[in-house]
Amino acid sequence: MGRYLAIFLTFARACLVRDMTFRANFILESVTSLGWMSMNLAFYMLVFQFTPEIGKGTGWTREPFFAFVATGLIINSIVQAFFMPSAEELTEMVRTGGLDAVLVQPLDAQFLLSMHRVDYSSLANGAVGVGLLAWALARMGHAPPPVAWLLYPLLLLCGVAILYALVIVLAAATIHMGRNQSLYDFWFYMTNFSRYPAEIYAGPWGGPIRALFTFVLPILLVVNVPARVIARPLAGGAWWPVAGVVAAALAALVVSRVVFQRSLAKYRSASS
């Protein structure tokens, strides 16, 4: 474990050195990312000028909703910073045969392929997310209970784990397909559903979507459960979503591991 941490830190350090080498690119990426996030926040502010809550009777009033958005920002920035760049690069490595060099190294290939790039500019969104969360919680007028503070980091990690598993499965598909340039787009479309409170998925169309993204592809749990725990403390006894997200994270990690290993066994390399 210590060795893997040392290797990850070496990767992280090398990426930092590279980002510092191309400073203008780093700054531009950070500004673009922050700009996109600011536009989203402005849009939500605009919505709350016309309605007191997202969905009548859902309880997602302005401050809790911004705590929800902040939770999503934190989770997404972690995935975007630590896993997504490597997964995107994997598609190119499969196409060009660059994966060969990874497979001969005495190290877990999934670790090496999913964590060798760090995109520091994506962490800017996470930092804003932390600030936004603090602001929202301060404005709510009641502090979350201690158990919520204890559970929140764990549930954030579970959310990250579910998204990580999704990234890994999509990356594994690349190995079969030889080329998968839509990996990032597909990930974006899927995770779009996780960016809103689960309560909005109601009615004849919303119900099936909610069931699909809760029980089959549990991305609705990713942000909803930690956000609910921190912003709208769960009623006594209603802990099943917490247990559910932990179980979903573990299951997602196991499934993604199996899929990835099987895909690697099918790797056929590229002509030299």
Add this chain to the structure above:
Amino acid sequence: MHNSGPSSVAAPVIEVAGLAKEYRVYDKPEGLWASVRGLLHRTSRVVEALRGVNLTVGRGEFVALLGPNGAGKTTFLKLLSGIITPSRGTARVLGHVPWERADDFRRRFALVMGQRNQLWWDLPAAESFRLHKEIYRLDAARFERTRDELVDLLGVKKLVLQPVRELSLGERMKLELVAALLHEPEVLFLDEPTIGLDVVAQHTIHEFLRHVQAERRTTVILTTHYMKDVAALCERVVVITHGDIVHDGPLAEIVDRFTTHKIVTLDLDDPSATARIERCGFPCEVRGPRVVLRIDRQRIADVLPEILRSDGVRDVSVEDVPLEEIVAELFRSGAPERRAVVETAR
């Protein structure tokens, strides 16, 4: 021909039996309509890249793996290094099945591919070396000692702190070799390491590999299209064509076995001597005052004194046929009809 090789060594480092690799490749017909139809129905073929190869390599051997493009050389190296899994057959390298990818196995070999960059592109090679130290769990003192030794041998001390993308191809390849050898592998797979390099860089790499291999008794398998690499480095040559091994033996044996004649070059003082020499009846090429003859090896001892007695001959040299020519002939003599291609449709 399947060959277990001449090297019936006590402790083989590489043992391969009946190793075969097949690929399914999809045909992409020309034209828009054909592409649309291809979305629903594609035809595919099974191509046999390697056809039941047998090979044994002992510790410390330096083996050249020769063959034309597409012969299966790189596929063979990829199987031996565990990058891909075979369709049939068995292989053991250092006692391990390569495609099981055991860490203990992967710590003991290295693969260098001349056409692919394995160093961090935007960073100095020193950063890649540092990463290598962590991945291979190298002791700090051992790492520094080995790195400095390799860097000195290749004369690249000034380059290790320069971003890799700013280096020339030759400089990059030298640093690739340093990275590959930092963990002192027992087996080294080299896939065209001198491709595109100038003669000076080629020579430096030859000297380096010879030194390292002799010092460490590393087992080396080298694929190359440059016969200079083979002549400079390899005692044993394995020729592979169309997925089969068609020759396995010492380099000198190839020359003996596959050449029927020698090249005799005559420098003439008197241009009129050309006509006399042409009348000898051997294949003959006239290049100004120089005549190049191809004379049967069996007859050279009889013919040469006769030619030397001719008036007007100032100088003479007798050489073997160039290795490139011999190997090209060997490639052509492979058995293309054995390359089975199975047509299927899906």
